[in-house]
Amino acid sequence: MKSNNETEIKLRVTDVPALLRRLKKLKAQQIFTRTHEFNTLYDTPKKNLHRQGQLIRVRVEQPASRASQKHEPPRTEAKLTYKGPAQNKSKSARTPGQPRYKVKEEFELTLSDGERMRRILSALGLRPSFLYEKFRTTYVLKGHRDLKIEFDETPIGTFLELEGSPAAINRAAKLLGYVPSQYITETYGGLYIAHSRRVGSKPTNMLFSTTKKSR
Numbered sequence: 001m002k003s004n005n006e007t008e009i010k011l012r013v014t015d016v017p018a019l020l021r022r023l024k025k026l027k028a029q030q031i032f033t034r035t036h037e038f039n040t041l042y043d044t045p046k047k048n049l050h051r052q053g054q055l056i057r058v059r060v061e062q063p064a065s066r067a068s069q070k071h072e073p074p075r076t077e078a079k080l081t082y083k084g085p086a087q088n089k090s091k092s093a094r095t096p097g098q099p100r101y102k103v104k105e106e107f108e109l110t111l112s113d114g115e116r117m118r119r120i121l122s123a124l125g126l127r128p129s130f131l132y133e134k135f136r137t138t139y140v141l142k143g144h145r146d147l148k149i150e151f152d153e154t155p156i157g158t159f160l161e162l163e164g165s166p167a168a169i170n171r172a173a174k175l176l177g178y179v180p181s182q183y184i185t186e187t188y189g190g191l192y193i194a195h196s197r198r199v200g201s202k203p204t205n206m207l208f209s210t211t212k213k214s215r
Contacts, residue, residue, distance in 0.1 A: 005087070006106040009099075009169055010184040010191075011176070013151075013158040019176070023139060026175055028149065032138035034064040041189070042121050043129035053085030055187075056126065060114055064135055078114030082107045099180035101166055130189050132206035147172050154188065155208050156195040 013019050042056045043049045049056060059079045084105035111117050135153040147164030149172065160176070162169045170180070184191070188206060196203040 004106060005103060006083070006163060007101050007103045007166060007169070008161055008163040009101055009173070010186070011160040011162065011173065011178050011182055012184065013160060016158055019151075019158075019160070022176060023149075023151075026141055028139040028141050030137060030139050032136075034135055034137045035061050036064050036133065036135055037061050038133045039131065040118075040128050041130040041132075042126040044125060045127060047129065050129070055081070055083040056121070057081045057083075058111075058114055058117060058121075078111045078117065080109055080111055080117055099166065099170060100183055100185050101169065102185040130205060132188055132192065133208060134188070141172060141175065144168055144172055149176075155206050156192055159184075 038060045040058045042058070057080070059081065060077075061079070087103045087105070088101065133155070137151040139149040139151065140147065141149065144164075147162060147168040150161035150163070152159045152161055162172055164172070173180070173183070186194070192206040193203045
C-alpha cells in the first residue's frame with residue numbers, strides 16, 4: 001500500500017497538437033502508455049465523505065486499445081484510493097498571487113478483485129456517488145523524474161495533471177508554457193459540475209458518449 005502526501009495541479013489544454021509538440025521538443029519520456037481509466041467514487045447516502053473533503057475511489061485500468069465499448073468496465077484488477085481533506089485550504093496562510101496547489105493525504109493499494117471490494121464498500125453502507133472516465137498517458141521530463149506529467153483526455157476536455165513538489169511543478173509548468181494563474185486545484189468532479197452549468201445540462205456522471213478511439 002502506498003501512503004504519501006500528494007501535491008498536484010491541473011492545467012487546461014486548449015491546443016492539443018501544440019502541447020504534444022512541446023512535450024516532444026522537451027524530450028518528454030512516456031513511462032505509461034495511453035490507458036483507459038474507469039473511476040467510481042463511493043459515499044454515504046448523505047454524502048458525508050464529500051462534505052468532509054474525503055474521497056474513496058475504485059479505479060479500473062486497461063490499455064486504451066482494449067477499452068470496453070460499454071461504460072461499465074470488465075471486473076478486473078483495480079486500485080482502491082483514499083484521499084483526505086485538503087491540507088492547504090486556509091487562504092490566510094497564502095500570499096495573494098502565490099501559486100496554489102492541491103495537497104492531500106493519499107492511501108492507495110492494488111486489488112486483485114475489484115468486484116469483491118465493491119461488495120465490501122456496499123456492506124459498509126457506501127454507494128457509488130459519481131462515475132467518471134478518462135484516457136491517461138504519463139510522461140516525465142529529463143532531469144525532472146520527481147514529477148509526473150499526466151496527459152488526461154476527458155469528456156469535458158483535455159488537461160495536464162502535474163504531481164510532484166511545488167518547485168518541480170512550477171519548473172515543469174513554465175517549460176510547458178503555463179503561468180501560476182492557470183493552475184487548477186479543482187477535482188474532475190468539480191470541473192464536470194462547472195462544465196454542466198456552463199452548457200446548461202444536468203450533472204450526472206462524466207462519461208464518454210461512446211468509447212473514444214485511439215489517437
